[in-house]
Amino acid sequence: MNVKSISVLHGAVKAFNSQVAGFEFRVSSFGSPDTVFEPRVGGGNFKLETLNSKLLNRRILALPLALLMVAMAACSKHEIPAVSSAAPVPVRLAPAVAEAAAGSVTAPGSVHAQREATLASRIMGQVLSTPVAAGSPVRKGQVLIVLDDRAVQGQVAQARGALGQAQAALALATTNLERFKELQAKEAASQLELDMATMQYEQAKGAVEQAAGAVGAASSMLDDAVIKAPFAGRVIEVMPKPGDMAAPGFPLVRLEDASRRQLWVDVAESDLAAVKTATDASCDFPSAGLAGPTACTVAEVVAASNPMSRTVTVKLDLPDQAGLSAGMFGRAAFTVEGGPSRVMVPEAAVVERGQLAMAFTVEDGKAVMRPLRLGARAGGRVEVVSGLEEGAQVVAEGAALLAHGTPVEVR
Numbered sequence: 001m002n003v004k005s006i007s008v009l010h011g012a013v014k015a016f017n018s019q020v021a022g023f024e025f026r027v028s029s030f031g032s033p034d035t036v037f038e039p040r041v042g043g044g045n046f047k048l049e050t051l052n053s054k055l056l057n058r059r060i061l062a063l064p065l066a067l068l069m070v071a072m073a074a075c076s077k078h079e080i081p082a083v084s085s086a087a088p089v090p091v092r093l094a095p096a097v098a099e100a101a102a103g104s105v106t107a108p109g110s111v112h113a114q115r116e117a118t119l120a121s122r123i124m125g126q127v128l129s130t131p132v133a134a135g136s137p138v139r140k141g142q143v144l145i146v147l148d149d150r151a152v153q154g155q156v157a158q159a160r161g162a163l164g165q166a167q168a169a170l171a172l173a174t175t176n177l178e179r180f181k182e183l184q185a186k187e188a189a190s191q192l193e194l195d196m197a198t199m200q201y202e203q204a205k206g207a208v209e210q211a212a213g214a215v216g217a218a219s220s221m222l223d224d225a226v227i228k229a230p231f232a233g234r235v236i237e238v239m240p241k242p243g244d245m246a247a248p249g250f251p252l253v254r255l256e257d258a259s260r261r262q263l264w265v266d267v268a269e270s271d272l273a274a275v276k277t278a279t280d281a282s283c284d285f286p287s288a289g290l291a292g293p294t295a296c297t298v299a300e301v302v303a304a305s306n307p308m309s310r311t312v313t314v315k316l317d318l319p320d321q322a323g324l325s326a327g328m329f330g331r332a333a334f335t336v337e338g339g340p341s342r343v344m345v346p347e348a349a350v351v352e353r354g355q356l357a358m359a360f361t362v363e364d365g366k367a368v369m370r371p372l373r374l375g376a377r378a379g380g381r382v383e384v385v386s387g388l389e390e391g392a393q394v395v396a397e398g399a400a401l402l403a404h405g406t407p408v409e410v411r
Contacts, residue, residue, distance in 0.1 A: 088409035090205060093350060093362065094396035098341045098389045104333050104376075105274055107175075107314070109265030111285070111328040113256035114317070115231065119144065122248050123152055123222045127240045134237050138229045138257070142336040144253050147246055149225035156218040163211035170204035177201040182243065207297065227252055234258040236326060256326055261318045262299060265332045278334035281316060285330045295319070296332065296355075341382045342375065349394045350374065350382050359388060360395040360402045369404040372405035 118126050126149035132144050180197040183189030236254040242248060263283050268274050275298075282293040302313040316332055318324065349359050350372065360367045370392075375383030386392065396403060402408065 040128050060203075081256075086407060088365070088407040089367075089398055089401050090410045090411050091362070091395045091399070091402070092362075092397040092411055093393040094346050096343050096345045096384060096390060096392045097395055098390040099344050104165070105193075105267070105271045105278070105336055106331055106333045107265035107267045107271075107275075107333050108329070109263050111318075111325055111326055111330055112235070112262050112264050112315075113258065114260035114262050114325075115233070115257035117230060117255045118251050119227050119230075119247050119253045119255060120251050121145075121147060121227060121246045123147065123149075123221050124245070124247050125149060125225060127242050127244045127246055130238050130240065132235050132238065132253075134235055136235045138233060138235060138255070140229055140232045142229045142317065143226055144229055144235070144255075145227035145240070147225040147227075147248075149222055152218065152222045152225055155213065156222055159211065159214035159218040163208065163215050165205035166204065166211040170201070170208045170410070173197070173201040206321035207215050229255060231255075231257060232259075261324055261326075262328055263316045263318055263330045263332055265297060265314050265316070265330075266309065267314050269305055269310050269312060272312050274336045275314060275334045278336055279331055281318060281334045283318060283330055283332050285324060285328060288328060290323060293333070343388055343390055344381045345384055345388065345394055346396045347377065347380050347382050349396045349399055351399050359384075361392060362395065362408055365403060365407060366410075367402040367406040367408050369402075370394075 006295040029260070112182055128146045128148055130145055132138060132142075138144065177197045177200075180189050180194045184194045202283055225342065233256050236256050238253055246252060278298070281296050281298060284293040296316040296318050298314060299317045300315040302315070305312045314332070345359060351360070351393050357372045359370050359372055362368065370387050372387035373385040375385045377383070398408075
């Protein structure tokens with residue numbers, strides 16, 4: 001306690017003495033109702049059981065508490081540091097090193113099948129059946145949709161009838177042409193008659209070809225009444241239900257080749273040159289539940305950019321693995337040469353408590369907390385964006401046991 005504190009206490013005592021200076025009292029038991037006060041009035045003494053004895057007793061009892069509060073207030077400006085008796089925590093140090101890091105370009109995208117097809121019909125007809133459902137694996141040539149083909153069958157029959165008529169007309173024209181040739185040779189028919197027979201033959205021949213084409217077209221439309229898988233894969237979506245009316249060009253089934261998948265990402269135009277020269281690429285799928293990023297290779301860079309987003313689509317081939325489906329979100333990271341250096345520390349040196357990441361250095365035998373802002377993690381090391389400088393010695397073993405000011409012993 002300093003001189004100022006002592007003077008404050010002295011003043012409090014003098015104030016109390018001034019309040020009780022006019023009384024002489026005796027106490028049979030301190031603070032009891034038997035307390036008798038004898039005021040000095042004009043030098044004479046007389047005895048009085050004071051009516052204010054309880055009030056004065058309260059003042060007397062409050063004195064120690066008042067003195068204690070004054071002492072605490074006086075001493076609060078001069079705190080005495082606590083002496084820690086905890087044993088030092090053994091720790092090992094490791095340096096924060098600067099590493100020349102390759103740059104990275106990250107782009108978001110979606111998973112696509114390497115081969116996809118949207119199947120439609122070229123005829124109008126009612127949907128009779130859909131033998132497959134979304135997610136069903138299919139083989140090449142398997143029936144997917146069956147349409148009502150009765151109208152098409154009628155068209156095929158008409159075309160075949162017309163072909164038969166044209167063939168009969170061609171046979172007659174051929175016979176007439178041969179006859180007129182013989183007559184012309186005997187000078188029994190004029191040249192005009194021979195020319196007319198030749199024209200009728202050519203017309204009949206063309207009619208046969210036209211009718212044969214109509215039969216082929218009608219037959220192909222009959223084939224379109226049954227939608228089949230053009231390749232082996234998996235059904236993504238079946239649009240119509242039995243009873244719906246299918247129209248030419250109306251999508252019916254979406255099919256994908258599930259054996260190979262790609263990640264299509266949108267790369268900013270400013271990063272395209274770096275992506276084209278990237279040394280490698282990795283793809284990450286947060287919702288797929290995979291162990292970590294997977295290696296992928298650039299398969300195609302679309303030549304044209306999107307004028308709305310100013311991005312270019314880059315397609316990357318993915319390895320065969322389960323858990324990926326079309327439309328799933330993914331990210332691609334392209335490693336680019338010539339990136340800036342970064343400060344790296346061992347992952348064990350980083351302590352995360354709530355939302356705060358920190359590391360500890362040692363000064364004068366005590367731990368010093370250093371708040372950090374972290375970057376990428378790779379190979380058991382963590383990038384320190386801010387909070388440490390190159391060469392700083394951080395606690396690499398025992399960091400989880402430390403707090404700011406904890407005594408440590410470096411081993």
